[in-house]
Amino acid sequence: MPETLIILESLAISFAVTALLGPLVIPVLKRLKFGQNVRDDGPASHLAKTGTPTMGGVMFLAGIAVAGGILSLRHPDGFLVLATTLGIGFIGFLDDFIKIALKRPLGLRAREKITGQVLVGLLLALLSVSTLGRGTDVIIPFSGLFAPGGVSIDLGFWGYMLFAVLVILSATNGVNLTDGLDGLAAGVTAIVAVAFLLISLMAGKTGVALVMASVAGGCMGFLLYNRHPARVFMGDTGSLALGGALGAAAIITRSELFLIIIGIIYVAEALSVIIQVFSFQVFHRRVFRMSPLHHHFELGNWSENRIVLTFTAITLVFSVLGIAGLYRLG
Numbered sequence: 001m002p003e004t005l006i007i008l009e010s011l012a013i014s015f016a017v018t019a020l021l022g023p024l025v026i027p028v029l030k031r032l033k034f035g036q037n038v039r040d041d042g043p044a045s046h047l048a049k050t051g052t053p054t055m056g057g058v059m060f061l062a063g064i065a066v067a068g069g070i071l072s073l074r075h076p077d078g079f080l081v082l083a084t085t086l087g088i089g090f091i092g093f094l095d096d097f098i099k100i101a102l103k104r105p106l107g108l109r110a111r112e113k114i115t116g117q118v119l120v121g122l123l124l125a126l127l128s129v130s131t132l133g134r135g136t137d138v139i140i141p142f143s144g145l146f147a148p149g150g151v152s153i154d155l156g157f158w159g160y161m162l163f164a165v166l167v168i169l170s171a172t173n174g175v176n177l178t179d180g181l182d183g184l185a186a187g188v189t190a191i192v193a194v195a196f197l198l199i200s201l202m203a204g205k206t207g208v209a210l211v212m213a214s215v216a217g218g219c220m221g222f223l224l225y226n227r228h229p230a231r232v233f234m235g236d237t238g239s240l241a242l243g244g245a246l247g248a249a250a251i252i253t254r255s256e257l258f259l260i261i262i263g264i265i266y267v268a269e270a271l272s273v274i275i276q277v278f279s280f281q282v283f284h285r286r287v288f289r290m291s292p293l294h295h296h297f298e299l300g301n302w303s304e305n306r307i308v309l310t311f312t313a314i315t316l317v318f319s320v321l322g323i324a325g326l327y328r329l330g
Contacts, residue, residue, distance in 0.1 A: 003206060007197065010067045010210045011217035017063035018221025026225065026232050029053035034100045036233050043290070043298050052230060055096045057238020059225075060186075060218030061089050064245070067214035077132055077252050078207020084124050084248035085211070088172055089241030091116040096235040107236070114169065120244065121168030125161050128252055136160035139254050141261060144328030167256050172243030174266030177273060177292045179239040181304045182228035184294060187312045188265050189242045190219035195262045195319035196249045202326060203253040215245050228304045255326075262322035265311050269293050 029035075035051035064085060072078030091113060099107035108116075128134040136155050143151035155163055179185035193216040200209035219242070225231045234242075243266075250259040260267055272293035279287045289299040297307050 003201075006071060006206075007201075007209055007213045010071045010213040011220075013067035013070070014060070014063035014214035014217030015221040016217075017066050018060045018218045019224055021059045021062055022221075022225045022232070025056065025059050026053055029055060029232065032101070034096075036235075037099070043295055049230070049233075052233055054100065054233040054235040055093070055237050056222065056225065056232035057089065057092065057234035057236075057241060059232075060215075060222045060234070060238060061086065061241055063218040063221060064211070064214045064241075067217065068211040071214075072207045072210045075205075075207020075210065077205045078209075078211045080124065080127055080132070081208050081211045081245060081248040081252060084120060084168075085215070085241050085245040087120045088117060088168075088244030089237055091120075092236035092238065092240035095240075096237050100235075113240075117169055117172055117240075117244075118165050121165040121247070122161060124168065124248055124251060125164035128164070129157070129160065132252060134252060134254065137254070138163065138256060139258075139329060141257050141322070141325035142327070144326070148328065150329035163256070164251050167251060167259070168244060168247040170270070171247030171250070171259065171263070171266070172240045174263060174270045175243035175246070176236060176239040177269040178266055178294070179234060180292055181294050181298075181308055182230035183223055183226050183304075184308045184311060185234065185239055185242065186219040186222045186226050187308055188315045189246070190216045190223070191312060191315045191319055192246060192262050193219065195323060196246060196253070196255070198323055199255050199258065199326065200249060200253050203255070205253050208249050208252055211245065212249055215242065228308070258322045258325055261325060262315075262319045264318040265315050272296065 030053050034053055034055050036049055036054045068082040072082060095107040095113060098104045129136060136157055137152040138155060140151045175185055175189060178188060193212045197209050197212035200212055250256045269292040272288055272291040275287050276291040279285055288296040290296055294307050
C-alpha cells in the first residue's frame with residue numbers, strides 16, 4: 001500500500017476508534033463519578049465545569065494504540081514513539097486515578113511524576129542513540145540558509161541524554177499547562193502532530209509519521225466531545241501522553257529545536273507560568289492577570305472559542321514556519 005494511504009489509514013483508524021468510544025466511555029466515567037475538580041482560584045466561569053468527566057484521554061490513547069500498534073509494528077522508530085506515548089500516558093493515568101478515584105487532591109507527588117518522565121525519557125534517548133542510530137547532535141533550525149547542509153551541535157553522549165530528558169519534560173508539561181480550555185490542547189496538538197508527520201516523512205521516519213497521524217486523528221476524534229462546551233476532559237492521562245508523543249517524535253527525527261517553534265503555544269503557556277511565579281516572588285507583582293496564558297485572555301473577556309481559535313491559528317502559522325526551518329538541512 002502506498003505510504004500516503006497507510007498514513008491516512010492511521011489517522012482515520014485513530015479518529016474512528018476515538019469517536020466510537022465517546023458514547024461508551026463518557027457514561028462510564030460519569031457513573032464512576034470521575035468528574036473534574038475545578039480549583040476555586042481559577043476563573044469563576046470554570047466553576048460550572050465541576051463534575052465534567054475527566055480521564056477522557058483514554059479514548060484517544062486507545063485510538064493511537066490501535067492505529068499505531070497495527071501499522072507501525074514493522075517500524076522500530078514508530079514503535080518507540082508509541083511506547084513512549086503510552087508509558088507517559090500511564091503516569092498521567094495514575095495521577096488522575098489517585099486524584100479522582102482515591103480522592104487524593106494532589107495525585108502523584110511532583111517528584112514522582114518527574115521521576116517517571118525522566119526514566120521514560122532516558123530510556124527513549126538510550127534506545128534512539130543505541131538502536132536507531134540517532135546520534136547525539138542537535139540541528140539548528142534555519143541554519144541551512146547560511147551553511148550547506150545546515151549546522152548541528154554534538155552534545156556528546158551524556159550531554160544528549162540530559163538534553164533529551166529536558167525535551168520530554170518540557171513537552172509533557174507544556175501540553176499539560178495548555179490543557180485548560182475546552183478543545184485547546186487537542187486542537188493545538190492535532191496541528192503540531194501533522195507538522196511532525198511531515199517532518200518525519202522528510203526525515204525518512206515512516207513509523208514516526210504513522211504514529212503522528214494516529215495522534216492527529218485521535219485529537220480530532222476527541223474534539224467531537226471536548227470542544228466547547230466540553231462533555232469530557234482529557235486529564236493528565238491525555239495531556240502528558242500527547243506531550244510524550246511529540247517529544248519522542250522530535251527526538252527521533254532530530255528536530256528537537258523545531259518543537260520550540262512549532263509548539264510555540266506550549267512554550268508561551270509554560271513561560272507565562274514561570275514569569276508569573278518569578279515576578280510575584282521577587283517583585284510581588286503579577287505580569288499576567290492569571291497564568292497559564294489562556295487564563296490571562298479569559299480574564300480580558302475573551303471567550304473560550306476565541307482563545308482556542310486564535311491559539312490554533314498561531315500554531316498553524318508557526319508550524320509552517322518550523323517546517324520552513326528545515327530548508328537545505330541534511
